[in-house]
Amino acid sequence: MREELKRVILQAFDSGELRSREAEYRHAVKNQPELERLLNRLLGIEDVLGEPESPEVPEGFAARVIGSLPAARARRPDLRTVRSLVLFGCAVAGLVAAILLSPRSGIDAGLSSLLARIPLAEEVSVQLTFLVTSAIGILFVTWLFVTSFFGIRSRRITR
Amino acid sequence: MTERSDTELIRLVVDADDRAAFAQLIARHQRAVFALAYRVLGRKEEVEDIAQNVFLAVYRGLASFKGGAKFSTWLYRVTYNHACSALRRRQSHKETQLPVRDDAEGSEAEIVDQESPDPEAEVLRGQVWRAVERLPAQARAVIELYHGQGINYPEIADILGLPLGTVKTHLHRARQKLREMLTGSEVKEREHA
Numbered sequence: 001m002r003e004e005l006k007r008v009i010l011q012a013f014d015s016g017e018l019r020s021r022e023a024e025y026r027h028a029v030k031n032q033p034e035l036e037r038l039l040n041r042l043l044g045i046e047d048v049l050g051e052p053e054s055p056e057v058p059e060g061f062a063a064r065v066i067g068s069l070p071a072a073r074a075r076r077p078d079l080r081t082v083r084s085l086v087l088f089g090c091a092v093a094g095l096v097a098a099i100l101l102s103p104r105s106g107i108d109a110g111l112s113s114l115l116a117r118i119p120l121a122e123e124v125s126v127q128l129t130f131l132v133t134s135a136i137g138i139l140f141v142t143w144l145f146v147t148s149f150f151g152i153r154s155r156r157i158t159r
Numbered sequence: 160m161t162e163r164s165d166t167e168l169i170r171l172v173v174d175a176d177d178r179a180a181f182a183q184l185i186a187r188h189q190r191a192v193f194a195l196a197y198r199v200l201g202r203k204e205e206v207e208d209i210a211q212n213v214f215l216a217v218y219r220g221l222a223s224f225k226g227g228a229k230f231s232t233w234l235y236r237v238t239y240n241h242a243c244s245a246l247r248r249r250q251s252h253k254e255t256q257l258p259v260r261d262d263a264e265g266s267e268a269e270i271v272d273q274e275s276p277d278p279e280a281e282v283l284r285g286q287v288w289r290a291v292e293r294l295p296a297q298a299r300a301v302i303e304l305y306h307g308q309g310i311n312y313p314e315i316a317d318i319l320g321l322p323l324g325t326v327k328t329h330l331h332r333a334r335q336k337l338r339e340m341l342t343g344s345e346v347k348e349r350e351h352a
Binding site: 006044049052057061064066068 | 306
C-alpha cells in the first residue's frame with residue numbers, strides 16, 4: 001500500500017498533476033513521515049521550476065541593440081520611380097547601341113577597328129560588335145527589371 | 160495612454176523604421192529571450208551576445224513576419240535556434256548536456272547564504288537548476304517554456320518545431336529525470352497479482 005501510494009505520487013509529479021491534487025495527497029500521506037517528506041520535496045521542486053532562474057538583463061541592453069541596427073532599413077523604390085528607371089535604362093541602352101552600330105559613328109568605327117585588330121574576318125568583327133553592344137543593353141535592362149521586380153514583390157507581401 | 164500591441168509596434172517598425180517602437184518591443188520581450196537563451200546555453204557570458212543577435216535577426220526579418228502566429232512565438236523560435244546554433248558551435252553534439260558542476264548532486268553540504276530568509280529553499284533551488292543543466296538542450300527549453308514562461312503545449316510545439324505529443328513526452332521525461340536525480344526515487348513496476 002505504501003509503495004503503491006509512493007508510486008502514485010511520483011507519477012503525479014512526472015505528469016504535472018501533483019500540485020493540483022496536493023490536498024488529496026497530503027491527506028493520504030498523513031502519519032507517514034517518509035512519504036510526507038517526499039511529497040514536500042516534490043512540491044518544493046515544482047515551486048522552484050515555476051520561478052525561473054535567469055540572468056538580469058544588463059542596463060542599456062535595448063539601447064545597445066538599437067545602436068547596432070543598420071543605418072537605415074533598405075528603402076524599396078516606389079512603383080513610379082522603378083518604371084521611370086526601367087524606361088530610362090531602355091532608352092540609354094538603345095541609344096548606346098544605336099551610336100555604336102551607326103556606320104558614321106566614330107565610336108563604332110573606333111570599336112570596329114579595335115576589334116578588327118583581332119585576327120577575325122571582317123564580318124565576324126561586325127557581328128561581334130553588334131552582339132557585344134546588344135548583350136550589354138539587354139543585361140542592363142534585365143538587371144533593372146529584376147531588382148525592381150523583387151523590390152516591389154516583397155513590398156506587396158508585407159502589406 | 161493604452162500600451163501599443165506587438166502588432167502595432169511591428170507595423171511602425173516596418174512602415175516607418177520607428178526605432179523607438181522597436182526599443183519598446185525589445186524592452187517588452189528581453190527578459191523572456193534572456194531566460195530561454197540562458198536555459199539552453201547554461202552560460203551567462205554568452206547570453207547577452209545571443210540576445211543581441213536574436214533582436215538583430217528579428218529586426219531584419221520583421222518585414223517578412225506575416226503575423227499568422229504570435230510575435231512572441233516567432234521570437235522564442237528565433238531565440239531557441241540561435242541558442243542551439245551557439246551550443247553546436249561550442250560542442251560537436253547536437254543534443255548535449257551542460258558541464259556538470261563539481262559538487263555532488265543532491266548534496267546537503269551547500270554554501271548557503273545564512274542571511275537568506277529561507278536557506279533550505281535556496282539549497283533546493285540550487286540543486287534543481289543544477290539538475291536541469293544535466294538535461295538535454297531540448298528538454299531544458301521545454302522546461303523553461305512550460306514552467307518558466309507559462310506557455311502551453313501547442314505553442315511550445317510551434318516554437319520548437321515538434322509534434323504536440325513529442326512536447327508532452329519531453330516534458331514528462333524531463334520531470335521524471337529531475338525527480339530521479341533530486342529524490343533518488345524511481346517508480347517501481349507495479350507487481351501483477
